[in-house]
Amino acid sequence: MSIEVQQLNKQFQIHVRQAGWTDALRSLFKREYHLVEAVKDISFHIPSGEIVGFLGPNGAGKTTTIKMLAGLLHPTAGQIQVGGYVPFEQKAEFKKMMSLVMGQKSQLIWDIPPMETFLVNKAIYEIEERTFRQTLDELVELLELEPLLTKPTRSLSLGQRMKCELAAALLHRPKILFLDEPTIGLDVHTQEKVRQFIGKYNREHKTTILLTSHYMGDVTALCDRVLIINHGKLLYDGDLKVLTEKLTPYKLLELRLPDVPNIPWNTYGELVAVEEGKVTLRVPRERIPEVSAQFLQQFEVHDLNIEDPPMEEVITLAFQEGSHAS
Numbered sequence: 001m002s003i004e005v006q007q008l009n010k011q012f013q014i015h016v017r018q019a020g021w022t023d024a025l026r027s028l029f030k031r032e033y034h035l036v037e038a039v040k041d042i043s044f045h046i047p048s049g050e051i052v053g054f055l056g057p058n059g060a061g062k063t064t065t066i067k068m069l070a071g072l073l074h075p076t077a078g079q080i081q082v083g084g085y086v087p088f089e090q091k092a093e094f095k096k097m098m099s100l101v102m103g104q105k106s107q108l109i110w111d112i113p114p115m116e117t118f119l120v121n122k123a124i125y126e127i128e129e130r131t132f133r134q135t136l137d138e139l140v141e142l143l144e145l146e147p148l149l150t151k152p153t154r155s156l157s158l159g160q161r162m163k164c165e166l167a168a169a170l171l172h173r174p175k176i177l178f179l180d181e182p183t184i185g186l187d188v189h190t191q192e193k194v195r196q197f198i199g200k201y202n203r204e205h206k207t208t209i210l211l212t213s214h215y216m217g218d219v220t221a222l223c224d225r226v227l228i229i230n231h232g233k234l235l236y237d238g239d240l241k242v243l244t245e246k247l248t249p250y251k252l253l254e255l256r257l258p259d260v261p262n263i264p265w266n267t268y269g270e271l272v273a274v275e276e277g278k279v280t281l282r283v284p285r286e287r288i289p290e291v292s293a294q295f296l297q298q299f300e301v302h303d304l305n306i307e308d309p310p311m312e313e314v315i316t317l318a319f320q321e322g323s324h325a326s
């Protein structure tokens with residue numbers, strides 16, 4: 001089941017409130033509006049089974065786009081087809097084949113245990129008893145939910161709740177999944193678990209997934225392809241590795257030596273830091289083999305590490321307006 005988006009736009013009209021009371025009174029009669037262009041002319045295609053990262057700074061338009069894809073918001077202009085359906089028509093079949101998980105919103109019912117919400121979803125999505133039991137067993141095992149099922153939702157930790165949210169969203173076996181910040185606020189260990197679960201679920205069920213996350217670890221672990229949006233416009237649609245190479249044409253080379261010699265390090269690359277027993281250099285990608293060979297020949301090297309720059313750096317560069325990312 002694929003996702004097709006063409007020249008999608010969303011504008012919000014916001015009533016401008018006046019500060020002074022005379023202005024406020026006047027605005028009762030003559031309302032003034034301010035137009036927010038949250039999404040501007042974006043187009044992309046996600047084929048069946050692909051998992052794509054959707055990145056952008058705060059207020060870039062990610063949630064607005066996802067809400068339109070899930071049928072919660074009506075686009076101002078443009079076309080969307082999700083699994084062959086037009087989302088805002090809200091057909092029952094459409095709702096049965098997709099799911100939306102928002103890290104900051106809960107679909108679990110607060111005062112009752114997750115199991116009860118799962119049963120509510122079973123009724124809403126008309127899931128057959130046998131299929132329900134099978135899917136539930138699988139999700140309980142994958143997400144280690146057994147001890148959580150009968151506790152009241154409000155007593156669960158954020159991470160435990162998030163795992164139950166994922167289960168609730170997947171019980172009807174959606175073919176398309178929208179995940180908006182599914183790991184937000186989780187500790188590193190739970191983040192990693194949720195991330196692994198999403199990857200496994202995608203591989204095993206060939207679910208098409210669009211994922212937003214502020215954690216670059218989620219994106220690098222799960223997505224080969226990313227969409228980058230800023231100020232409502234799509235800046236980049238493509239391979240994450242290609243983007244990294246384009247925006248950061250260097251790698252970080254870390255050298256561990258018993259004694260750091262006092263030599264002009266800048267002839268090998270841009271010196272980032274010299275610490276006790278350690279030198280870090282930014283070296284142009286094409287010079288990496290030659291520079292590493294020279295170090296290994298000339299010095300008593302204890303360890304030599306070559307890494308791509310941190311993903312945060314790549315993404316910050318990509319977000320910058322006028323970036324050459326597209």
Ligand SMILES: Nc1ncnc2c1ncn2[C@@H]1O[C@H](COP(=O)(O)OP(=O)(O)OP(=O)(O)O)[C@@H](O)[C@H]1O
Binds near residue numbers: 014058059063065
């Ligand atoms: N219901 C609304 N009414 C008015 N403006 C809105 C509404 N929803 C979103 N916006 C505006 O649209 C723009 C895009 O917001 P959106 O929530 O889509 O960004 P985002 O990329 O998801 O950001 P974040 O990473 O902070 O969640 C912002 O300027 C926001 O203030």
